[in-house]
Amino acid sequence: MIPGAGILAFGFFQNxxxxxxxxxxxxxxxxxxxxxxxxxxxxxxxxxxxxxxVGLGYLFSxxxxxxxxxxxxxxxxxxxxxxxxxGQELDTLIGAVxxxxxxxxVICVSIAPGYAPDLFSYLFGNILLVPSGDIQLxxxxxxxxxxxxxxxxxxxxxxxxxEEYARVMNLPVTALSLLLLLLTAVCVVLLIRLxxxxxVIALLVLPxxxxxxxxxxxxxxxxASVCLSFILSLSGLVLSxxxxxxxxxxxxxxxxxxxxxxxxxxxxGKARWRGGIRTGRQSxxxxxxxxx
Amino acid sequence: MRPVIEVRDVSFGIRGFSILDHVSLEVRKGxxxxxxxxxxxxxxxxxxxxxxxxxxxxGTVSVLxxxxxxxxxxxxxxxQFRTFDFSYPITVREMVLSGRLPKNRFxxxxxxxxxxxxAERVLERLGIADLARRPIAALSGGEQQRxxxxxxxxxxPEILILDEPTVYVDAPTEVQFxxxxxxxxxxxxxLLVSHDIGVISxxxxxxACLNHRLYTHDSSEITEDMIEAAYQCPVDLIAHGVPxxxxxxxxxxxxx
Numbered sequence: 002m003i004p005g006a007g008i009l010a011f012g013f014f015q016n017x018x019x020x021x022x023x024x025x026x027x028x029x030x031x032x033x034x035x036x037x038x039x040x041x042x043x044x045x046x047x048x049x050x051x052x053x054x055v056g057l058g059y060l061f062s063x064x065x066x067x068x069x070x071x072x073x074x075x076x077x078x079x080x081x082x083x084x085x086x087x088g089q090e091l092d093t094l095i096g097a098v099x100x101x102x103x104x105x106x107v108i109c110v111s112i113a114p115g116y117a118p119d120l121f122s123y124l125f126g127n128i129l130l131v132p133s134g135d136i137q138l139x140x141x142x143x144x145x146x147x148x149x150x151x152x153x154x155x156x157x158x159x160x161x162x163x164e165e166y167a168r169v170m171n172l173p174v175t176a177l178s179l180l181l182l183l184l185t186a187v188c189v190v191l192l193i194r195l196x197x198x199x200x201v202i203a204l205l206v207l208p209x210x211x212x213x214x215x216x217x218x219x220x221x222x223x224x225a226s227v228c229l230s231f232i233l234s235l236s237g238l239v240l241s242x243x244x245x246x247x248x249x250x251x252x253x254x255x256x257x258x259x260x261x262x263x264x265x266x267x268x269x270g271k272a273r274w275r276g277g278i279r280t281g282r283q284s285x286x287x288x289x290x291x292x293x
Numbered sequence: 294m295r296p297v298i299e300v301r302d303v304s305f306g307i308r309g310f311s312i313l314d315h316v317s318l319e320v321r322k323g324x325x326x327x328x329x330x331x332x333x334x335x336x337x338x339x340x341x342x343x344x345x346x347x348x349x350x351x352g353t354v355s356v357l358x359x360x361x362x363x364x365x366x367x368x369x370x371x372x373q374f375r376t377f378d379f380s381y382p383i384t385v386r387e388m389v390l391s392g393r394l395p396k397n398r399f400x401x402x403x404x405x406x407x408x409x410x411x412a413e414r415v416l417e418r419l420g421i422a423d424l425a426r427r428p429i430a431a432l433s434g435g436e437q438q439r440x441x442x443x444x445x446x447x448x449x450p451e452i453l454i455l456d457e458p459t460v461y462v463d464a465p466t467e468v469q470f471x472x473x474x475x476x477x478x479x480x481x482x483x484l485l486v487s488h489d490i491g492v493i494s495x496x497x498x499x500x501a502c503l504n505h506r507l508y509t510h511d512s513s514e515i516t517e518d519m520i521e522a523a524y525q526c527p528v529d530l531i532a533h534g535v536p537x538x539x540x541x542x543x544x545x546x547x548x549x
Binding site for chain 1: 344346362365366368370372376377378381382383384387388391392394395397400401402403404427428430431444448
């Protein structure tokens, strides 16, 4: 028995466990897409924009998580549509949305009357303080993510693998990209309770990136990162309970350590695989080849 | 008979710079059409317009009698080698099967047994059946190129469009690749882009030089005039002095 197993009896611990399961399922699936499609900073932008919604929630006294959901969905679709229609660089849009969301949140919180309870847990998460109402919301989000990804799995894979070819095959590329952004926004809000707005980006990326080194199939990568996310959140939960550490930060640091170890283990094999093969990552041609 | 690909007076520019200047081109059924020209001459741009990925600023394009957007699911496309990430976790079979997606009537449909058979057939034909379970990251350059070709062929296209297909493979692999294409030529119309006119010349039936404007000749012969006009430098500099040797005795010459 692990020390402190008695905590299982507490209601808050059962909530924490349940939220860890739900968050891991969502984050394993979406994190896989985030990693293979290189949307890490994009999801960072989406999560930080959510703080604007949290701030509005404090100011006008509605549930901050509802504000977070609206703002992250708005940020995700806004970035996706502006990139498509206004021809803006993704990088620029992410930077703008990221900081503007935070700025709005800070201003709202500062002019909101009185003390802002839980503010720190929105920023950095606290798995031990997830209320029962939020668990139900998380379950709904998780069901949405699992349902949509399993229905649209093949086209989503095609678009994330080779967007141009997907377009040639007449798949609805823009709609599928927006769908993926939407799911990322939902996933980000789901994870806020666990690790907070500022750390979400790492929980999305680290498990998927760690297992990627050991698999060459997308479904396997998803399943493995769900498992790894769960192990990480559970360990973070136990450690934070035993040693009184902030749970979000503990989970992320564990994740970073696992990622480092994964890289150390996998590198020799990778070098053998790719030795002499030019991979898609270092193209001498790409720079000069926007259109030509 | 109506050309399979008909490009009429197409122009395209970016921020005031002209990339294509009133280009007209006809590819007929059964052609193995080579589009050559220097880097930056607009070859890939023209292909993207034919595929409906770019909108021309002037002129019209029809493919198989339809707009490019409508016709492109009947085109097999071999993009320039690195348009996607080769470290993406996907096996050769999965990648090839993805070429059958246009056949799915609904986005949630899964691959049918006939899709899987088509994939096995094309893998077999291109000699990469034993690589089906490999991740694409673990293939050599030539194998990767065949896998990309397999994805283009698995949907039974009527036209095959290739963009610099052999830039990243060595010379023997390149010859193998073109022998393969020559075999496919019997059932397909092929449009190929290359900046290298040496190796392809013996396989093609028609050729044109593109350097913002299109310079054609009504056969597979590449003339010095065309090349000089297109490249604007002495022929032997870019053609390794081969035109006289390679281009003359082509059996398909004059088959326009």
